[in-house]
Amino acid sequence: MTPHPASRARRPAAAPAHRRLARAAATALTLVLISALTPAAANAAPGPPAAATPAPQTSCPTDPATPKRRARAMWVASVANIDWPSRPGLDVAAQQAEFRAWLDLAVRDRMNAVVVQVRPTADAFWPSPYEPWSEWLTGTQGADPGYDPLAFMVAEAHARDLEFHAWFNPYRVANHIDPTRLAADHPARRNPDWRFAYGGKMYYNPGIPAVRSFIENAVMDAVTRYDIDAVHLDDYFYPYPVSGETIPDQDAFERYGGGHTDIGDWRRDNVNLLIRELGGRVHQAKPWVRFGVSPFGIWRNASTDPLGSRTSGLQSYDAIYADTRLWVRQGWIDYIAPQIYWHIGFPAADYAVLAAWWAETVRGTPVQLYAGQAAYRAGVSGQDPAWQQPAELSNHLLENRKHPEILGDVYFSAKDVRADRIGAMSRVVTDHYSRPALAPAYGQASAPSAPSITSAARVAGGVALAWRPGSAATASYAVYRVDGSPGADPCRFADARHLLATTRAATFTDTTASATGTSTYYVSALDRTHHESAASPGRTVTGTGAPFSVVVDNAGPGFTASAAWGTSSYSSQRYGADYRFASPVAASDPAWFRVTVPEAGSYRVEARYPADPGYNSATPYIVATASGDRVVAVDQRSGGGRWRDLGVFPLAAGARDVVGVSRWTSTTGYVVADAVRVTKV
Template structure:
């Protein structure tokens, strides 16, 4: 009896230790907060106040579980969620009413994230523009209507043409509008790729004009890399502290016979490993929504190509619904990426985590017991700031404890 009891204690100690180990002090804990179709937000379109309450509720929940990064979708397919001179506001955003200022979702999201000590990264869908019906719904402000020379239709969907150098200028104008007007912590690109290299994207004319002896695959990869280089340099010239990142396909390249058929490099002209090796990305959030042999070796491959940059594997929380994964599948991936020295995790998408799908949120609470710092972008600056001094501490009128500089008067 005593021997059995002793073995039971050892077993319990071993199993609880898996989750009880100290979490890293520095770690990205992110969610993609999807606004396309109102998947995560906004669910209700009745009023601005209702939409604000919905969003603060999401952020409160993320803060409660020590998440520190919100990747907030600010551009869908040719429409935006901020005050733009370039593209129309999403029809999902409620009207503020007669005589009231237009609700600015990005400004509100940035302010509310920062109140909670979380970073807010502006998530941009890069090249896709939607189908005919969606384009018509945007009216004369759609780029398809304003400047049809920049777009192509492929498999009943419209896309900005990556092969046209003037497309870079259009996208850069959107990025500069966001960077200049908002205190975002990052610019994050999604769909920064061709739709599918196995199809016949209609770029024959551009290829004849600009191909210059390259194979079509080489030329297409270079087109995306050209834009990545321009946008990185532009962001760093304006606000060097703003992180530039993207969400490439989860498998960078085929590894031997593994992963063939759907990779960033070979299938959609997305040479994301090169972007890091060139120093034109601060972070990569690959969409690694696979299991086992289609996950673990590809994490290692991203880390090989990181060049010291931040690697944050994207975990497919939604697959617990779509493919019947268990929460243990997600937790195994979390544990592996920690062991391998990845810089954190991002979850697609917010609702699949916050609704506690198959108990995932409760389990993540064990791994995220304490807050975590953001990884430093040491390639921008490796100097350590001076220690703070001349500070005072006080409670404000709202009962918040503040640390403030001592102001000298003459």
Template sequence: MRPTIGLLLVFLVASCGVFRNTSPAPKREFRGVWIATVANIDWPKDPNAPWETQQEEFIRILDFYKNLNFNAVIVQVRTAGDAFYPTDLAPWSRYLTGKEGKAPTTTDPLEWMVKTSHEKGMEFHAWLNPYRATMSLDTVSLAEEHDLKKHPEWMLPYGNKYYYNPGLPEVQEKLTAIMEEIVLNYPVDAIHFDDYFYPYKISGEKFNDSTAFREYARPGQSIDDWRRSNVDSLVKKIHVAIKKHKPWVQFGISPFGVWKNKDTDPRGSDTKAGQTTYEDLYADPLLWMEQGWIDYLIPQVYWSMDYEPASHRKIVSWWSENKSTANLYIGNGAYKVKNNPDKAWDQKDELRQQVEFARNSGGIQGNAYFSAKSLMNAEKEVVNTFEKGLYPLPALTPVSPLSSSFPAVTPDLLEYSISGGSVDFTISPAEAANWDYALVYKARKKNAKLPADPKNLLAKIRINEDNRFQLTGDLIRNRKKIFVSFLDRYGKESHPIFLHLDQSRQHDSKR
């Protein structure tokens, strides 16, 4: 180790990947919330409101969930052939500016949202709907740069919407380019798809992709298998595009909760779902996991624990048993709490039971909740379930099983200066650019034999482009001893370092 400047550094003997759970919740657990922008479900409330008002609303959402110790937001940045960021590949979203194609007053909302989320210590997962092209059959209000206007041959009407035809190679190329552009231009933590692949079936209507089927299907291939292969192809292409540029950026998908019912396949779950992700949406998440194309899966298990046709309990157990090479989280229907004909949702502890069941299922590593406004508008007793029971302490997000095998490397030089009670840190060498966050823990004992415990976590601080971070006076509170560890781009935590802060060294840090 190179000498440090005025610091005492003591490495803990415990390895960075080991943690003995001394708290009610795991140290690593995905705690995400979907922020839906389509139809202004969660944000912004008013697309015609000034950008400053929209910013305040977004920060209010982040603060609410940060205070509940959530660690990730899944923000919808493409709803239906549109965009919440500047691009030549899609028009500006009407849900952001009130009119499709109209630019906002700010330069780049997505850049601001990612930066603000990271400053709060939360991951930002960019949520995109790939195949949904419009929210109605009315095309008059579409911008001229919308793909339906530019490439009507790519589109198929179904129900009251238009969809991109997943069987066209040109569509796959365009959608892959959209995802690739976001990964290249923004420091997002993940690209995220929800359950909208081929559209949910409508009785008496036909999704008329027969022309593409005749042209592109392999000899002897059924239309169902061909449709699934189209979705598989897109998933694989996006995985390859992401990992080619930024292998630490994750790719996650949130499919419909039931893969198949047991009555159509003995491998399926003991459920009676009216539609399934494999047979009706032509999506095969089991294959995506097996092939290593996704980092995580969040099945939408939006039913109560013992709902007869599709029991939350049975479905979560099924996913846990069928997990392979991907992290597995559960999607919970927070929007149903005290707002559903199923009276189980009237019970204040329904969500608590679901989260605890997932934790005890073996293969589940966290949860995500739809949608943001649901808990924000919930009664205090429901919010208390998280604040005082489920998430009393912070948690780190799980590391992807597709991440690199090498461990996080602790920096060998760490400098600090104290000014006005705050502590400014600088880390080196140049490889410090691979670190995203500093974790600062209270040091109860200098020679503690346990790795840093979340109950002692003071702050999770984003490291800036100059390899600096600051521990503010309200957090340090004249504390002399702390532990500092670092999270790399993959989310791996380095060995904690013991620091004895010399309060007598207070000076102007700009000097």
């Protein structure tokens, strides 16, 4: 899966190539591989606490479109700079800005995890004592990038309450076969007997016990030193078959084969040992860290094995020696995310058939099932016609509803989620991700004690909440809002209809609160394994009659911009901690401020920015009105440090990008994006 798996399912006898390393290669390979996922003071005092609310009962009716729990994630691939960093050699600030943008994308689409590749080619995105720095960071394997990317990424993900799944490729050493191109101290270079070349690439030999121990040690270094939430392996075990080539491991088989008479059984046993041992070591070191695998979507075909699926594609059990069904049935892994990268109705590998097969496979086990989704195919020229339909991905999630064992989805890859070709991902978000979702709970831990809300008050930006934890086991919180001041009802927490957000802080500001209505807030606590407490006693906040008004700062979750936008805190006229800036360009690359508009109507839109004589004299502000985009040019050479009125505009209700700052201007000087304010009039 690095770059991510392509289809290998149309002509089962065909030998698949390896993984795509770029978009163009992806389209070509698919054809081959088919053949084989301090605001202001309060304006109104809060009402008295309501009675404590018990945990929801299983008999409560729920809406399948707003599930309480769902794994929602995307893969962020680093090999060949597929997603991040966008190219090797970026400076630290640029790398970090790019990664923050990926996390903000995940938050915008209401995901709750990212799966980030931190060991793509037997190298490391952290200062590992076992392997060299990754070449995908600096362009030179072994070169220090000047910071600790893994520490940075984990901290940034957790600040947004996103789980961080560290993605490791176990056996791949290089996408070439020249050992002299490896760093001088690379273990594969120091131990030439550990490696072999196959299909134009270099791999560690899975049959050598010292190799297996080394790989486990390299992974465990990250587990023990960093606060990751999961260890994630992709589908690269033994290499995918290449026509006319034989894996050169006969000598290792003769030396280490033990009682095996069949080399295929021995190879499978080698991979089984890695899975079983590594999972055991992860759980022994940190019981709350999960161990997951994202295998190729087909285990075996029913024509080969009656336990297999009604498919006719490449079989991972036989081709890459991955006995994924065994790992599930033995409980060696915590979750499995098969790459079911085919459309519904595809004859050789129907998504619906495979979703049902995997659901049956995990049934009765503690292993959680997430579906790997091919966002990279939606709207791409050359793919099957089904992938030109905006609803195809959304229909996959509708299919998942038939199988309660399917607990979520992971999308490959981040750049395809962002591209949103033909609106396929927007359709998924609209149809299935209209509300946040808690991650699925795992293990048998007891839920923490309920927190207690200590304050709930109206402020300029909405309603500000603060609470006190109920127990030390708390890792994060879920915040709920119910209209009015209703009595206690556990069923209102049975799905996500009233879920506002999750956070690791003990404060939250509801920027979507109605200015005139009455709302009751509840907070629950979750531990590291996502077991949820009962909800706190409710706190009711009454309306003041003041108009809706919200400020969106560039540092907040409602702001998005490309990596071309820099960050500065130089000017004292800034709003908040910093602001964003970019050079003019004759292309569409706006920075956007996202606003949840409570109801259709007229709204005043204001902009805040620091001014400088060298800034742009005609910065285009785009206002996405109910009747189309309006552009207002602002002279950012003056008028800084205060709110600049852009006008009153008709806005539609809902959450969307409302105000953009465009780079497309013929005048010179930086354009600046700092903050916007939207007020109902």
